[in-house]
Amino acid sequence: MLTKGCFGMTVPAHDSPTERFTDVLWDRTEVLRKAVDDLEFLRRLGDGTLEPEAFRFYIEQDALYLAGYAKALALLASKSPDAVTGAFWATSSATAATEESVLHRDLLTGGALPPADGPATPSPACLGYVSYLTATVATEPYPVGAAAVLPCFWIYAEVGRDLAARAADVLTADPTHPYARWVATYDDPAFHESVARARELVDAAGAAATDTERAAMIDAFVVATRYELLFWATALDTQSWPAS
Numbered sequence: 001m002l003t004k005g006c007f008g009m010t011v012p013a014h015d016s017p018t019e020r021f022t023d024v025l026w027d028r029t030e031v032l033r034k035a036v037d038d039l040e041f042l043r044r045l046g047d048g049t050l051e052p053e054a055f056r057f058y059i060e061q062d063a064l065y066l067a068g069y070a071k072a073l074a075l076l077a078s079k080s081p082d083a084v085t086g087a088f089w090a091t092s093s094a095t096a097a098t099e100e101s102v103l104h105r106d107l108l109t110g111g112a113l114p115p116a117d118g119p120a121t122p123s124p125a126c127l128g129y130v131s132y133l134t135a136t137v138a139t140e141p142y143p144v145g146a147a148a149v150l151p152c153f154w155i156y157a158e159v160g161r162d163l164a165a166r167a168a169d170v171l172t173a174d175p176t177h178p179y180a181r182w183v184a185t186y187d188d189p190a191f192h193e194s195v196a197r198a199r200e201l202v203d204a205a206g207a208a209a210t211d212t213e214r215a216a217m218i219d220a221f222v223v224a225t226r227y228e229l230l231f232w233a234t235a236l237d238t239q240s241w242p243a244s
Helices: 021-028 030-037 040-047 052-078 083-097 099-109 124-139 142-166 168-173 180-186 189-208 211-233
Strands: 002-004 010-012
Touching: 021 030, 021 142, 021 189, 021 211, 030 142, 030 211, 040 052, 040 142, 040 211, 052 083, 052 124, 052 142, 083 189, 124 142, 124 211, 142 168, 142 180, 142 189, 142 211, 189 211
Parallel strands: none
Antiparallel strands: 002 010
16 A cells, blocks of 8 residues: 655554564664665764864764754643653753753763853754754644654664774774763663653554655655765764854
8 A cells, every 4th residue: 555745755554563663764764774884974983083073073063963853752741641751851852952962061061072162052954953853742643743753763773882892993903982971872782772662652653643744754765864964964964054
């Protein structure tokens, strides 16, 4: 069975009793995820050759992004279909706003990275991504919002696992390397458990959704994955705002 996506794409309906809906989402973003894997930024982060200035810029943008992402997750929690689901998204929001932000603040102020030139402001990719997630969660049905926030969980986990493998030699040689704590955080088993739970909730949302909502969920997951790619790519190939 085929349904029409919000962007004019023909997409498969989720009518298989064995296939997980999140597997459909993952398959639809294979090309985008391969592009993430091939980014020079991640290659150089993994082998320890990334310039400290580039890493600082990324961490600054990630801190700004997480502040907005936490708000989107809190809003998603308020729209959740039951208290248990809402508690997960609310807890994830609190983690993004507290534990992860502490890691970013420590990296930025601990002296391992170059000092800031001035206050950090959102890049076009950062602002676009946060704005898209906030608008989607606020204006679309719960299942669509849940699909939109999932790439940040899932792709970060996969990137972190891959980086941890590639950075093993670097971290063995220098456990105090400024990238070590970031890599360790996103390859932490507890983080991967939260990713698994987020997938379960999106699977449940897909099972309860209408065909139209499932098509919109696919579209939202694809768009958010595009923003994931842009966010990583512009950490090295930075984009400037037009001069005012």
